[in-house]
Amino acid sequence: MEKLRQTDAFAENVYALVREIPRGRVTSYGAIARALGQPNASRLVGYAMRHVSVASPAIPAHRVVNSTGVLSGKWAFGSANAMQELLEKEGIAVANDKIVGFKQVFWDPLSEL
């Protein structure tokens, strides 16, 4: 059995939420943290996301970016272009490691879920 790391329930919710992100949409760490009831735990979300690379099933972490729409964790995918390629593949434009029209493709779990 896999032992849960971090704040078990918190990470669990993060993973579940990220998996619910529709294709062609993105969200921010802060939005997820708020959806979990911890508006200031944005860093914990990112911390948990860092572990999803080895978690299963695979989590579309490429759809999660920071509030500025920057692909902060692109390096966690193994390649700097991997995350951008995935996003563009889903119809999300990325320029200079930043999401184009971030506000347009932004998916708010609090409002849309």
Next chain:
DNA sequence: GGATTGACGTGTC
């Protein structure tokens, strides 16, 4: 067990 760090966020200069 204190100090540092981190896929963050918001405010200020």
Next chain:
DNA sequence: AGACACGCCAATC
């Protein structure tokens, strides 16, 4: 608009 500083919470050293 870009750069810098402070705050938050948990994990790692």
